[in-house]
Amino acid sequence: MPCRSLKKTFVNLFDSEPRIFCAPGRVNLIGEHTDYNDGYVFPMALAEKTCVAISPRNDRKLVVQSLRIDDKIERSLNELEPRKDWSDYVAGMAWVIEQAGYPLIGANMLISSNVPLGAGLSSSAAIEISSGLALASTIGLQVDSKTWAKWGQKAENQFVGMNCGVMDQFISIHGKENHALFLDCRTLDYQLVPLPADQIRIIICNTMVKHELGASEYNTRRKECENGVELMKSMYPDIKALRDVSPEQFYKAEHLLDDPVKKRCRHVVTEDQRVLDSIQALQQHDLKTFGQFMNASHDSLRDDYKVSCKELDLMVDIARTLDGCLGARMTGGGFGGSTVNLVLEEFERDFVAAIKESYQTTTGIDPQIVVSVPSAGAKEC
Numbered sequence: 001m002p003c004r005s006l007k008k009t010f011v012n013l014f015d016s017e018p019r020i021f022c023a024p025g026r027v028n029l030i031g032e033h034t035d036y037n038d039g040y041v042f043p044m045a046l047a048e049k050t051c052v053a054i055s056p057r058n059d060r061k062l063v064v065q066s067l068r069i070d071d072k073i074e075r076s077l078n079e080l081e082p083r084k085d086w087s088d089y090v091a092g093m094a095w096v097i098e099q100a101g102y103p104l105i106g107a108n109m110l111i112s113s114n115v116p117l118g119a120g121l122s123s124s125a126a127i128e129i130s131s132g133l134a135l136a137s138t139i140g141l142q143v144d145s146k147t148w149a150k151w152g153q154k155a156e157n158q159f160v161g162m163n164c165g166v167m168d169q170f171i172s173i174h175g176k177e178n179h180a181l182f183l184d185c186r187t188l189d190y191q192l193v194p195l196p197a198d199q200i201r202i203i204i205c206n207t208m209v210k211h212e213l214g215a216s217e218y219n220t221r222r223k224e225c226e227n228g229v230e231l232m233k234s235m236y237p238d239i240k241a242l243r244d245v246s247p248e249q250f251y252k253a254e255h256l257l258d259d260p261v262k263k264r265c266r267h268v269v270t271e272d273q274r275v276l277d278s279i280q281a282l283q284q285h286d287l288k289t290f291g292q293f294m295n296a297s298h299d300s301l302r303d304d305y306k307v308s309c310k311e312l313d314l315m316v317d318i319a320r321t322l323d324g325c326l327g328a329r330m331t332g333g334g335f336g337g338s339t340v341n342l343v344l345e346e347f348e349r350d351f352v353a354a355i356k357e358s359y360q361t362t363t364g365i366d367p368q369i370v371v372s373v374p375s376a377g378a379k380e381c
């Protein structure tokens with residue numbers, strides 16, 4: 001919903017003028033399951049975003065209404081405990097801000113969003129960052145953008161209970177129009193890299209499936225990576241995370257590991273290298289090579305990291321048969337959600353029509369296809 005209509009609805013519901021803060025979802029172009037291994041990622045912010053209208057109250061109550069799921073929830077700032085519903089993303093941010101030493105006041109909040117849910121496009125980071133900025137505005141609190149990324153991750157890790165890395169929250173606040181963002185997840189140093197919008201389209205294909213085992217498998221993968229690091233320490237005592245192991249070092253040490261840990265580590269160390277190599281290719285305007293790294297990323301996620309599923313593999317396989325498709329891979333945590341495809345601009349229409357039809361014919365599911373626009377990060381609107 002555009003900000004103007006959100007404002008109008010808010011005034012009707014709460015009888016006061018709100019401020020509005022919006023934060024986007026993201027698509028990751030390459031660098032999957034590397035963020036929590038201190039590695040590299042290359043996401044971009046989407047035009048799809050979550051907007052939170054807010055005005056302060058005189059008490060310590062958060063009255064939060066969602067237009068998307070037509071639900072209204074009241075929570076007290078005095079008892080911030082996870083409830084396992086959508087309002088935990090908002091309450092989690094309030095909890096993090098108070099934990100950091102900034103007492104909040106109550107607020108009325110109205111939320112609208114067009115970030116697809118369960119599609120691997122970070123609808124959760126979008127609601128975290130937008131509601132965090134909104135809550136902070138009620139007490140005039142300003143913190144730097146990296147702190148917001150870390151606070152969003154903390155809310156998700158410690159309140160919502162999902163042990164994610166920092167990528168999604170970071171891009172939601174740091175995105176820039178026409179750019180993707182190369183992030184070093186250890187140092188949080190980053191570089192905005194222009195995408196050649198006149199030549200290519202980034203097309204997102206939502207499989208419309210989300211397999212439940214995603215969350216528990218995510219935590220298992222994290223543990224497997226940590227195990228790998230512990231075992232390789234006998235050869236490389238200084239390593240702290242898989243980020244510290246180059247592919248060459250890995251191949252010298254892989255005899256120390258058994259499957260599945262060996263395969264998980266192989267994915268991460270080669271994926272970090274692919275991020276570095278693919279960005280170099282992009283900077284040399286070699287889109288074909290960038291696409292090949294995307295393909296290799298998917299194959300590694302499917303075969304070594306084992307976080308793909310048959311619907312994602314099908315979507316990728318179809319894409320790779322289509323004219324103008326330079327690269328296709330799953331994006332986000334996996335086990336359903338979306339693929340991201342690098343498609344030459346002149347093939348956009350044919351690609352969208354063909355992939356939609358082919359996926360539907362095979363699965364009976366109508367996929368959602370979005371031609372995405374690299375967009376700006378969170379801001380007041």
Ligand code: GLA
Binds near residue numbers: 034165167
């Ligand atoms: C999810 C997490 C991210 C990242 C990806 C996989 O989206 O939220 O932190 O780990 O999975 O790359």
